[in-house]
Amino acid sequence: MTITSPSETPVAPVAEETLWQKAGGGRGVGAAVGILAITRVVQLFMIWWLGGPSTQSDSTSVFDRLLVWDGGWFLRVAVNGYPHGYTYENGQLQGNELAFFPVYPMLIRAVAALGVAPSTAALIVSWLASIGAAVALHLLGTTLHDRRAGWALVAICCSAPVSVVLSMAYSESIFLALVAGMFVAAHRKAWWTAGVLGLFTALSRPTGAAAALALAVAALMALREERNKIKPIAAAVLALSGVPLFLGWVALRVGDPTAWFRIQSAGWGTSFDYGRSTASFLKETFSSADGWIQVSVGLILLAALAAAGVALTQKPWLPLAVYGVVAMILVYGQAGFYHSKPRLLLPVLLTLLPSVHAAARARPRVAILAISAWAVFGLWYGAYMITIWPYTL
Template sequence: MQAETEKKADPVRLWDAAGGGQGILVAVGLLGLTRVGQLVMIWWLGGATAEPRPVWDRLLVWDAGWFLRVAMDGYPHGYTFDDNQVLQGNELAFFPVYPMLIRAGALLGLEPGTAAVVVAWLASIGAAIGLHLLGTSLYGKRAGWALVAICCSAPASVVLSMAYSESIYLALVAGMLVAAHRKVWWAAGLLGLATALSRPTGAAAALALAVAAIMAIREDRKQIWQPLTAAAVALAGVPLYLGWVALRVGEPSAWFKIQTAGWGTSFDFGDSTLQFLNSTLRTGDGWIPMSVALILLAALAAAGVALAQKPWLPLAVYGVVAMILVYGQAGFYHSKPRLLLPVLLTLLPAVVAAARARPRVAVLSIAAWAIFGLWYGAYLITVWPFTL
């Protein structure tokens, strides 16, 4: 794997080696197939529930409401308490890039809910292009297409159609990694900053960019300031937002307290994840908990295989740190597959295998994966009663 990467380490323009316009169109077409297929599944599964709801409404549930409130009403000025003065979660937990884009869509005349979904769908197209460029840069054109198909049909990929921030985050992190691999530092820095202001795991992306910058400096000591500046800009993103929340509320740990109060999210070094795995695998209580436990174990195994194949170091760093953040935090267990979706490291073994396999074998394998993954995501937002 590393040898293949090193052969392609020289591109200097962001859009080089994209497989041409046709390659990008194929990537977007693959995304379109997964989105249409999943929307049909949502319609089909949703019609059989006790309380049928329009497909559109299902794309605007749970976290979507929080993003819409930030977009239209802004952030609160402090903590939120219930009638018993117990601290609650509020909109300050949600990073600003996606709400800002929703607000921009609304200012252009779109109804806020429509703006939220349109932004997510457009960002999904950007994610497909970014994934294709990344896979093509690292392993070749077929790998680029495989990365798009596998990622966009993963079990939690339903969020790419919903008013959630995963689509914009995935587009930004893939674009940042492409720019860093091709040494387009101004783009890497801006995309890295936007990534870090999209989700807390943007900190992992910023660290990856810092590693890419160090690698570039070691290769060419005449080019120091551009990679260093890009890394510094990206690394500033998460601290800037957490610091802004701290100043707005008047307490340094404000963001962390809000997260814990609202969603039980705190970093416990994986203790809650281990407890969930132990309890679920011993009792087998419910097929969704069991499937989530198996997904978490499979992702760990896939990451181990990927690391053994020595992928491009910044991608490895991003994946490892992002997985530590996902597995190391407490919170809703059934949200973890969604949080793992943009990690990418866990997908590399399947992507490389598909790129090397005979086309018919690759297509059939990915199609089988997609049928299950798209159905699973549709089930989670129709039949499964809890937040994703």
């Protein structure tokens, strides 16, 4: 009989905790989806309340309000496809459907092919993408920090001012789901998944270029430790090809290398002017503006800059920081409708990180009260913008 001394007793290896386990498994992810559901239900009620007959001269339904503005453009792409050239009115170049990136309208068309009305399909895609975004945000927050940070990221993002677009026929929900999922995959070094998600992210919105650049940074960081260097490089190349592919396709379809940029400028006044129009807007807002919406947008723009600055001092994961900085340069550096800028800032996760850190470290009761106060304002603000405010988001 062999006697084993205590020092020689074999120790079973401890299995490394998976991301799913770290995120709380089904219950943890279910809680994230529940947080999203609460924000959506509360906001839909606010839209119904603010847009009711007692406060509004028209009888527009909640359903119709979720399909306005950019939703109409996406639906036309889904139903009719893209035009073959420029659109003119009285000899003047106009904006047309070629300005809108293809992932969201193609998903609408796919769902509509099942026999669903295109308008209903648009909202189904948006709402399902919002669920995907909640799951991806929770996993991202958990990956970078812990489970509480994941829940906080979902709650703060999905109740931010103008987060109403997550319920609308807009591309923000699909973009947010894809970009958060891409970061999770890249952080876990699942490179093929990251590359495919990065490609679809880049084909969802112009700011997908910032996400693709961030994935390239993640790939470069991984080259030092990855034995198979082809995978991260291929993922980066795949993501980086997305925006040039669509802009090039538009150029070939119209027969003009600058077609997409000309259409954007003609239809929405969008052009990159290195921030001159944003600076002029802020100067005018805080010196002579008399409308509270204009002032609120100015405050949101300044608060987002301050939050990004604080986030950078906390040394976030470099690819996420690169994405945030580049995306903010694109938002602040371009001319266009000032009241659309808070919507464009919604997927810029960098601006949310200081609040997420604070909520994750605070006592649960304090964090819940603070996020609830934020949510009441943010959800009401978004509901107001699509019921009372008469202009596009």
